[in-house]
Amino acid sequence: MNHFLSTEDVSRQDLTDLLDDADSFVEVLARPIPKVPALRGKTVATMFFEPSTRTKLSFEKAAKALSADTMSFSPGTSALKKGESLKDTVLTVQAMGTDAMVVRHQATGAPWRIAEWVDQPVLNAGDGAHQHPTQALLDALTIRQRFGTLDGVRIGIVGDIRHSRVARSDVFAFSTLGAEVTMVGPRTLLPIAAEDWPASATEDLDHVISELDVVYLLRVQAERGGASVFPSLSEYTKRFGMTRERFARLKPDSVVLHPGPMNRGVEIAAEVADDERSLILKQVSNGVAVRMAVLFRLMGGEHSE
Amino acid sequence: MDPGDIDRALTRIAHEILERNRGAEDVVLVGIHTRGAPLAKRLAAAIETIEGETMPTGILDIGLYRDDLDTRPKTELGRTAVPEIDGATVVLVDDVLYTGRTIRAALDALADLGRPARVQLAALVDRGHRELPIRPDYVGKNLPTAPGERVTVHVVEIDGHDGVVIETGGT
Amino acid sequence: MSDVVLSGGEIVTPDGLVSGDVRIESGVITEIGPGLDGAAVIECDGAWIGPGFVDLHTHLREPGQEWKEDIASGSAAAAAGGYTAVVAMPNTNPATDAGHLARFIADRGRQVGLVDVVPAGAVSLGRQGEHLAHLDDLWDAGVRIFTDDGDAVADAGLLRQAMDYLAARGGTIAQHAVDPDLAGGGSMHEGAVSSRLGMFAIPPQAEDVVIARDLQLAKLTGARYHVQHLSTAGAVEMIAAAKASGLAVTAEVTPHHLAFDDGAVAGTDPVFKMMPPLRSSDDRVALRNGLADGTIDAIATDHAPHAAHEKDVPFEDAPNGITGLEWAAAVVNTVAPLDAASFYARMSVAPARIAGLADHGRPVAVGNPGHLTVFDAAKQWVPERTASLSSNTPYLGMTLTGRVVATVFAGTITARDGAPVALSA
Numbered sequence: 073m074n075h076f077l078s079t080e081d082v083s084r085q086d087l088t089d090l091l092d093d094a095d096s097f098v099e100v101l102a103r104p105i106p107k108v109p110a111l112r113g114k115t116v117a118t119m120f121f122e123p124s125t126r127t128k129l130s131f132e133k134a135a136k137a138l139s140a141d142t143m144s145f146s147p148g149t150s151a152l153k154k155g156e157s158l159k160d161t162v163l164t165v166q167a168m169g170t171d172a173m174v175v176r177h178q179a180t181g182a183p184w185r186i187a188e189w190v191d192q193p194v195l196n197a198g199d200g201a202h203q204h205p206t207q208a209l210l211d212a213l214t215i216r217q218r219f220g221t222l223d224g225v226r227i228g229i230v231g232d233i234r235h236s237r238v239a240r241s242d243v244f245a246f247s248t249l250g251a252e253v254t255m256v257g258p259r260t261l262l263p264i265a266a267e268d269w270p271a272s273a274t275e276d277l278d279h280v281i282s283e284l285d286v287v288y289l290l291r292v293q294a295e296r297g298g299a300s301v302f303p304s305l306s307e308y309t310k311r312f313g314m315t316r317e318r319f320a321r322l323k324p325d326s327v328v329l330h331p332g333p334m335n336r337g338v339e340i341a342a343e344v345a346d347d348e349r350s351l352i353l354k355q356v357s358n359g360v361a362v363r364m365a366v367l368f369r370l371m372g373g374e375h376s377e
Numbered sequence: 378m379d380p381g382d383i384d385r386a387l388t389r390i391a392h393e394i395l396e397r398n399r400g401a402e403d404v405v406l407v408g409i410h411t412r413g414a415p416l417a418k419r420l421a422a423a424i425e426t427i428e429g430e431t432m433p434t435g436i437l438d439i440g441l442y443r444d445d446l447d448t449r450p451k452t453e454l455g456r457t458a459v460p461e462i463d464g465a466t467v468v469l470v471d472d473v474l475y476t477g478r479t480i481r482a483a484l485d486a487l488a489d490l491g492r493p494a495r496v497q498l499a500a501l502v503d504r505g506h507r508e509l510p511i512r513p514d515y516v517g518k519n520l521p522t523a524p525g526e527r528v529t530v531h532v533v534e535i536d537g538h539d540g541v542v543i544e545t546g547g548t
Numbered sequence: 549m550s551d552v553v554l555s556g557g558e559i560v561t562p563d564g565l566v567s568g569d570v571r572i573e574s575g576v577i578t579e580i581g582p583g584l585d586g587a588a589v590i591e592c593d594g595a596w597i598g599p600g601f602v603d604l605h606t607h608l609r610e611p612g613q614e615w616k617e618d619i620a621s622g623s624a625a626a627a628a629g630g631y632t633a634v635v636a637m638p639n640t641n642p643a644t645d646a647g648h649l650a651r652f653i654a655d656r657g658r659q660v661g662l663v664d665v666v667p668a669g670a671v672s673l674g675r676q677g678e679h680l681a682h683l684d685d686l687w688d689a690g691v692r693i694f695t696d697d698g699d700a701v702a703d704a705g706l707l708r709q710a711m712d713y714l715a716a717r718g719g720t721i722a723q724h725a726v727d728p729d730l731a732g733g734g735s736m737h738e739g740a741v742s743s744r745l746g747m748f749a750i751p752p753q754a755e756d757v758v759i760a761r762d763l764q765l766a767k768l769t770g771a772r773y774h775v776q777h778l779s780t781a782g783a784v785e786m787i788a789a790a791k792a793s794g795l796a797v798t799a800e801v802t803p804h805h806l807a808f809d810d811g812a813v814a815g816t817d818p819v820f821k822m823m824p825p826l827r828s829s830d831d832r833v834a835l836r837n838g839l840a841d842g843t844i845d846a847i848a849t850d851h852a853p854h855a856a857h858e859k860d861v862p863f864e865d866a867p868n869g870i871t872g873l874e875w876a877a878a879v880v881n882t883v884a885p886l887d888a889a890s891f892y893a894r895m896s897v898a899p900a901r902i903a904g905l906a907d908h909g910r911p912v913a914v915g916n917p918g919h920l921t922v923f924d925a926a927k928q929w930v931p932e933r934t935a936s937l938s939s940n941t942p943y944l945g946m947t948l949t950g951r952v953v954a955t956v957f958a959g960t961i962t963a964r965d966g967a968p969v970a971l972s973a
Contacts, residue, residue, distance in 0.1 A: 080744070089453065096438065096454040105489045108441035138441075159860055179862030180747045181816025189860075200864070201746030240746055264749075265740040368441070368454075 075187045076366050077196040078203040079245040087212070087249055093365035094213050094358070101137065101361055110372050111140035117170040119145040119162065120197070121177040126332060126356070127197050127207075131174045134363035140371075143170060158182065159189050166190050172371050175199075193370035201235045207331055208241035210362040212249055214355050215286055218327055223250035226283055229271075230256040230312055231290030231339055234263050238331045239290060243271050254280055257312060260301045277312055282321050289314055289330045289339045305338050312339065319344045327351050378518055380539035383501065386517035387416065390499055391423035393515050398466055401430045403494070405462055409471045409483055410438040410455035415534035416501055417470040435459035437469075442482035462491040468514075472530035474500035477511035502541055504528050550587035551578075552956060554922055557592030559912050560599075560888050570597055572918035575959035580914060588961060590954045592922050598892035600632025600919035600955060601877065602899040602908050604722075604800050605697070605776060605848035607869070608634070608665070611652065612641025617853035617937050619653065622873070623662035624935040625851070627962035627969075629874040630952035632919035633664040633900065633908045638675070639698035645670040645681035647689035654690065662962045666903060668693040671701050671710045671721065680706065683713055692904040695722035697776060700758055702728055704765065711771035720772040720798075720902060723762055725783070726824055730754035735864045737810040737825040745816065747864065752780040752831065755824055759783050763790050766797060774902055775799040777850050779824040781834035788843045798902050800848035801835050803872055803879035808832075808942075818859050818866035819942050822850075836884045845898040849876045853938035871936045874966065875943045881925055881950030888925070896921070918959035927951040935968050 073086065100108055116135040120128050128144070135142045145165060156164075162173065172193040175183045180200035187194040198204040212222060219225050227246050233239040233255050246253050253271035255262055266273045274280060281287070292308060302308045309315065314328060319341070322328075328340070328350040336342045344350055378386070398404050401424055408417030414436040421432045438455035469483050480498060487493060499515035504522040520543070522528060527544045531537075551573040558565040559580065569584035570577060608622040619636075626634050636653055638644030644653065650667040657665025669686035673679045675696045683694065694714065700723060701707045711721055734750035736742050742749035759775055763786060766773040778784065778801045790797040804822060809829045812820045820826060838844040852869025859866050872879070877895060880886070886894065900909025910916040929951050931944050955963035963969055 093454050096441075096456065099457055100441070103490060107489065109485065110441040110443075157857060157861065158865075159857070177862065179864045180745050181864075182862040184816055185818075185860070185862055235746065237746060240744070264738060264743040266743075268740040268743065 073369060075183075075194045076205055076370060077183050077187065077194065079205045079208045079241045079248070080203070082205075082245070082248065084248050084250075087209070087245060090209055090362070090365050090369065091213050091216060093369060094209070094362045097361035097364040098358070100364070101357070107137050107139060109139045110368055111135070111138040114140045114171040114371055115143055115169060116140050116172050116174060116367065117143040117145060117165050118174045119165065119176070121147045121175070121182070122198065124176055124197070127176065130356070130359045131197060131363050133360050134367055137360065138364055138367055140171075140367070143168070158185070162186050162190055166192065172367065195366060195370065198237055201237050201240070203241050204237040205241050205245070206359070206363050206366060207238050208245035209366070210355055210359040211242055211288070211329060211331070212245050213358045213362055214329060214351050215251075217354070217358070218351065219285065221250070222246060225251045225285045226254070227251050227286040227288060228254045228256050228277075228280055228284040229288045229290065230277060230314075232261045232292050233257055233290065234261045236290050242288065243269055247271060254284070256280065258301060277318070281318055282323065285323065285326050287314060287322065287326065287328050289328065291331070291333065291335055291339060309338055314340045314344050316341050316343055319347070329355060332356070378502075378541040383517070383539050383541070386501065387419050388423050390515045390517060391420050391427060394420070394468055394499070395424060395428060397497070397514070401428045401432055403465045404468060405433045405435065405460055405465045406468050406470055407435045407437050407459055407462075407487070409469060409479060410436055410440075412472040412530055412532050412535060413470045415532045416472060420470060420499070433460040437483055437486055439479060439482040439486055442485045444478060444482065457486070459490050462487065462493045464492070464494050466495050466497065467493040468497045468499055470499045472501050472532075473528050474498070474503045474513055474516075475506060475528070477507045477509035480511050481509055501530055502528060552918075552959060552961060553584050553586035553589045554592055554597050554920065554954065554956070555584065555589050557595050557597035557922060558888065559597045560892050561912065565596070565888055570912060570920065572920070572956060572959045575918045577912065577914055577916050577918055580912065590922065590961070590964075592953060593924070595922050595924035595953045596888045596891070597912060597920060597922050598888065599896040599900070599909050599912065600921045600957065601630045601895040602903060602905060603631050603634040603849050603851070603873065603876070604693075604846055604899045604903055606634040606636055606851045606873065607639070607853065608636045608653070609853060610640065610656065611649070615937070616855055619656045619665060620660045621935060621937045622851070622853075623657065623660045623665065624968040625871070625873040627662045627955050627957065628935050628952070628967050630877050630895075630921040630923060630955050630963070631663055631873060632921065632955065632957045633666060633903070633905055634873075635666045635668050635693055635903050637697045638668050638670040638695065643670045643675045644668065645673050645675070645686070647682065647685035650686055650689040650691050662968065663957060664905070664908070666905065667691055668695055668697070668722070670694065671696045672706060675699055677701060677703055677706065680709060680713070683710065687717060687719065693720045693722055693774070693902075695724060695776065697722065697724045700724050700726050700728065704761060707762065708765050708769060711765055711769040711773070715769045715771035718772070720774050720904070722774040722776050723758065724776050725755045725758040725762070726750070727754045727758050730757065735821060735825070736813050737827045739810055739828050741810040741814050744814070750825055752782055752827060755780050756782040756786065759786050763795065763797065766790075766795055770796070772796045772798070777802050777805065777824060777848065778835060778838070778844060779805050779827050779831060781831045784834045784838040784843055788838070791843065798845045798898070799843070800846045800899070801839055801844045802848060802850045803876045804870060805835055806832065806839065807879050807883045816863040818861065818863050819870060819940060821863055821866050821868055822870065823868040839884055839894065840886065840890075845894070846902060847876060847880055847894045848899065849873050853936055854940045855938060856940070859940045869940070871934065871938055871941045872943065873936070874934060875931055875941075875948060877923060877952060878929075878948040878950045879943065882948050885925070891923070891925075918956055920956040922953040923950065924953050925950045929966070931966070933967075
């Protein structure tokens with residue numbers, strides 16, 4: 073594996089290996105000194121052309137826990153404003169002596185182009201509405217910790233799937249790992265050509281909710297055109313929100329996940345967010361472990377040329 | 378070494394550990410992943426038979442502490458689960474002692490997990506060719522080898538049988 | 549000027565292929581028959597001999613964007629691809645919306661002397677879509693095709709006005725049929741591939757609604773209406789129905805829409821970003837069928853050069869289009885092969901008629917202008933270089949079947965074996 077760009081073309085074995093490695097890193101992060109020297113002397117550049125706080129911090133923490141140095145690129149103050157091309161920007165950063173790049177970009181496929189231009193591993197931290205593969209890994213790890221496996225686990229992904237890179241990465245990763253995935257949302261927010269996806273689709277959350285082991289809630293993506301579909305947010309909550317009432321109808325062992333940031337009161341009731349069956353904070357801590365696993369796998373060890 | 382040799386060597390090492398440390402108090406066995414771990418468990422069992430006390434055992438993966446990550450083929454990471462080691466005598470247990478780099482990495486890992494009072498080293502096979510100033514405290518067998526040779530220890534817990542194999546030609 | 553003999557070819561005639569030689573002297577075909585000799589002889593070895601190709605849709609980028617292409621390099625690429633005439637799109641800088649700009653382009657083409665460069669005129673001033681361009685001024689400068697290519701003429705009222713004006717004179721309105729509101733911010737075809745990529749995409753209806761509306765206006769005004777770069781099955785159906793009902797409607801298709809579908813975009817390589825986008829495999833089949841049965845009249849390259857640094861960006865940020873003059877004939881012959889007569893009909897005869905070029909697309913007959921292209925439909929080859937200033941194209945390195953053996957423009961050999969010939973002074 074030279075880059076980590078998408079979950080769509082990753083084998084079950086590779087996904088499982090990454091999750092197994094992540095388990096080791098969960099243990100490392102629980103130590104009094106949560107740091108190992110595996111990537112000492114290496115530099116990881118976080119290039120976030122689209123704003124992010126949480127994912128960026130998570131990657132930086134992961135790099136540092138592996139004893140790597142980090143370099144952070146921020147588009148607001150960069151030469152991009154002076155018209156420098158994306159290609160020149162990444163080549164300049166590489167020339168400063170980086171060993172891997174973590175990239176988030178609003179244009180679909182940008183990490184793939186960057187991977188063609190540079191001579192080092194590229195990790196996709198989110199491209200357009202296309203893929204966010206480390207999110208899918210941390211989600212899968214969280215589910216595996218809870219249920220021991222993803223085989224046969226019934227997962228419902230609820231919300232604006234059409235505009236969500238988290239949903240795309242999740243659907244492919246979960247189904248490759250053997251889960252039964254159902255996409256839930258209004259027709260206008262379910263993917264076009266949904267029948268082509270390895271998941272079933274329904275517009276009726278209440279019809280499936282009591283059979284789901286995992287309810288994965290997505291945020292309404294107002295910035296990608298999702299909000300215009302509903303006359304009001306309360307309409308969304310009424311049909312697709314994880315209200316207290318819906319939460320009560322879940323199986324006793326079922327859990328709720330959310331990629332964050334949450335809109336409390338919209339897609340998730342405040343009480344549900346704080347319930348112990350909501351694994352949202354666990355997802356966040358797993359995120360660091362999973363990103364350590366990916367960084368270690370890409371940067372530590374022999375590369376196939 | 379045949380299975381009988383291995384068992385006798387482990388039993389002798391168990392006695393040596395107890396003799397050297399004047400008993401089993403405050404001693405922790407830590408096996409180095411992969412094959413050091415079952416060997417550590419066997420040592421603990423032998424010690425329990427002799428002293429009647431259960432000795433704490435742990436397992437240590439040093440994959441994150443290697444100094445040669447760029448040149449070795451990728452291997453899977455193993456578990457690390459080590460009991461409390463502050464102030465204890467840690468006996469690291471490994472199957473083959475060769476250049477000493479694995480032990481160096483293990484010492485770094487131990488330093489991140491706690492502060493032992495002292496660290497000793499038990500190796501089933503010492504094949505020489507040290508590249509670092511590291512010496513074992515307990516050795517099952519000294520096996521002179523050429524650098525091009527490959528020494529593999531098989532343990533029944535992982536490989537289905539016990540034995541030590543020397544192969545020529547390449548690492 | 550010395551004479552040129554094309555020897556041992558299969559000449560495309562109304563009665564089928566006829567083996568023979570063709571002599572061209574002083575820019576005119578003077579003799580056809582077996583065993584001809586001459587100062588410059590090109591061995592055709594059974595290759596087809598027919599009228600020189602005419603491209604209805606080329607972007608030469610001059611004036612204004614000469615780093616991508618200029619009239620000289622574009623002409624060289626055209627000659628290499630077997631073209632003896634190209635219609636130059638008006639989305640230059642400034643747009644060709646007045647007579648003097650059209651004259652500049654035509655004059656420069658004559659100066660280069662490799663192909664007839666025929667400027668198309670804009671429909672609206674500056675191609676802004678608000679006011680009519682100086683259509684009379686353009687007409688006086690010889691312009692007969694009008695298009696805002698790059699953009700659709702979206703305003704129905706404006707389009708009707710232009711159609712009324714041109715219907716009276718016999719000119720042709722060519723439409724870049726992409727509805728700007730339905731297309732939105734889309735970069736690719738809306739379907740299973742865009743769904744996986746999560747990209748904003750363009751449904752086929754963005755093309756169909758424009759054509760449906762325009763056909764009504766064509767009916768109302770009686771104007772000649774030509775649809776550029778067809779891409780949908782629905783469009784093919786509508787063109788067929790319109791022709792059947794007697795409307796003066798014509799259509800073109802690009803080689804890339806015949807060669808690729810939206811599967812090519814799955815890797816988000818910007819070299820496959822076009823407008824209209826590459827569509828579904830069903831659409832591609834409909835386009836191939838439409839080409840074969842004549843619903844689609846002509847092949848047009850939509851040769852769209854862009855500098856490397858402009859295309860070497862993420863997909864959504866890249867400009868649309870690829871270069872293709874040099875390989876259009878080869879690509880069509882590879883993915884949608886036609887018999888010789890149909891091939892020259894689509895590549896030469898029909899486009900010459902649509903563009904109103906009396907000297908081009910003429911039968912191979914004594915007395916007709918010496919614009920000829922020799923095409924070997926069996927030759928397998930791999931393009932490795934280009935005469936264009938830009939190389940934003942998927943065809944380099946691709947195995948193609950069919951190659952231009954020679955291009956003769958006004959009696960002069962302008963290209964041999966897929967490469968332009970430097971002209972002596």
